[in-house]
Amino acid sequence: MGVAVQVEGLTKSFGSQNIWSDVTLTLPPGEISVLLGPSGTGKSVFLKSLVGLLKPEKGSIILSDADIVTCSEAKLYEIRRLFGVLFQDGALFGSMNLFDNVAFPLREHTKKSETEIRRIVLEKMDMVGLAGAEGKLPGEISGGMRKRAGLARALVLDPEIILFDEPDSGLDPVRVAYLNQLIVDLNAQIDATFLIVTHDIGTARTVPDNLGLLYRKHLAMFGPREQLLTSQEPVVQQFLNGRREGPIGMSEEKDVAQVEAEMAALAARGGDQHNGVGPKGATGGDAVPPQLEPSPGLPERRAVRRRQERVARMLHTFDPATAAAIRESLPPDLLARADAGVFASSPDVAGRHRSPDEPPTSVLPGPRGQW
Numbered sequence: 358m359g360v361a362v363q364v365e366g367l368t369k370s371f372g373s374q375n376i377w378s379d380v381t382l383t384l385p386p387g388e389i390s391v392l393l394g395p396s397g398t399g400k401s402v403f404l405k406s407l408v409g410l411l412k413p414e415k416g417s418i419i420l421s422d423a424d425i426v427t428c429s430e431a432k433l434y435e436i437r438r439l440f441g442v443l444f445q446d447g448a449l450f451g452s453m454n455l456f457d458n459v460a461f462p463l464r465e466h467t468k469k470s471e472t473e474i475r476r477i478v479l480e481k482m483d484m485v486g487l488a489g490a491e492g493k494l495p496g497e498i499s500g501g502m503r504k505r506a507g508l509a510r511a512l513v514l515d516p517e518i519i520l521f522d523e524p525d526s527g528l529d530p531v532r533v534a535y536l537n538q539l540i541v542d543l544n545a546q547i548d549a550t551f552l553i554v555t556h557d558i559g560t561a562r563t564v565p566d567n568l569g570l571l572y573r574k575h576l577a578m579f580g581p582r583e584q585l586l587t588s589q590e591p592v593v594q595q596f597l598n599g600r601r602e603g604p605i606g607m608s609e610e611k612d613v614a615q616v617e618a619e620m621a622a623l624a625a626r627g628g629d630q631h632n633g634v635g636p637k638g639a640t641g642g643d644a645v646p647p648q649l650e651p652s653p654g655l656p657e658r659r660a661v662r663r664r665q666e667r668v669a670r671m672l673h674t675f676d677p678a679t680a681a682a683i684r685e686s687l688p689p690d691l692l693a694r695a696d697a698g699v700f701a702s703s704p705d706v707a708g709r710h711r712s713p714d715e716p717p718t719s720v721l722p723g724p725r726g727q728w
């Protein structure tokens with residue numbers, strides 16, 4: 358099973374430019390989480406902080422009993438081996454064929470024999486659907502295949518956490534659909550903790566167990582997918598529906614009067630309509646579409662039952678819309694226990710973005726009514 362990553366009070370600046378402050382969330386072990394946010398809100402900076410490539414000034418990132426922010430270089434080197442990272446372009450070496458690209462971490466970081474390396478590389482390339490393409494150069498294959506090769510390389514050291522930086526970038530919608538299925542299939546096979554940064558709303562709606570949104574230098578919200586998909590927060594609704602009307606402007610936030618006028622016009626038109634990126638948003642129709650399941654023949658995702666137990670414990674803390682959506686995902690035994698109040702005093706709310714005592718729908722600090 359993958360490990361949990363507990364981020365607490367994380368703050369990162371470059372000189373006088375604050376990127377984000379006080380980011381607190383837990384990536385539950387083995388679950389798939391998606392982090393959304395307008396361009397430039399620091400999603401990539403967050404990923405780089407998780408692997409210790411950037412040092413936040415404040416806060417902690419705890420996994421496997423170590424704090425990535427403050428641990429020694431030697432410990433960081435050890436911890437990094439728990440991570441696999443899929444960079445945006447696959448980050449392949451152009452002069453090496455796919456076999457050598459995928460074998461690279463094994464040759465760099467292990468003392469395995471070439472026979473063993475060959476077995477592992479072929480197994481991982483098969484897992485990502487690239488069997489037979491070992492001899493190709495990155496320049497000879499499509500963008501989708503390059504992503505798959507990058508993913509195979511991210512898998513070779515058997516990571517417990519995999520970070521995906523915009524896996525859908527540059528891919529057509531069909532390739533994105535295949536890649537999303539591959540991500541879910543891999544999660545079922547290896548049960549590692551996944552964090553995906555994406556702008557793709559269809560991915561955000563259908564792939565993850567948990568969703569988060571970075572906005573205005575803070576984590577606006579992070580929680581079970583149902584919490585964001587049913588959220589009435591204007592910024593969350595605007596983002597998940599990919600529309601212009603709302604607090605998020607072209608390059609900065611808009612003023613209150615403009616947002617109010619836009620929202621009134623939107624309501625007059627009947628709210629969010631189908632926008633071609635998936636089922637309707639929170640104000641209409643199916644706000645919480647079914648989550649992608651592993652392909653036939655693959656094992657069930659072990660994270661599913663763990664997550665059901667986790668969210669059943671949190672059920673009493675959610676607003677009615679979120680609780681109703683979560684109830685639909687729970688098996689009868691857990692529902693019965695939740696309704697009997699068995700979990701009511703449980704402190705276990707992993708995946709929260711704030712303390713258990715605060716309402717889970719609380720969002721950004723900031724002047725009331727600004728968005």
Ligand SMILES: Nc1ncnc2c1ncn2[C@@H]1O[C@H](COP(=O)(O)OP(=O)(O)OP(=O)(O)O)[C@@H](O)[C@H]1O
Nearest residue numbers: 371376394395396397398399400401402403523556
């Ligand atoms: N090494 C660095 N030094 C200084 N500033 C940086 C550095 N890395 C990132 N930044 C700044 O941090 C901000 C956030 O960048 P980041 O790439 O994390 O955003 P993002 O949310 O991933 O954006 P996008 O969705 O467009 O990929 C940007 O203003 C960027 O210029």
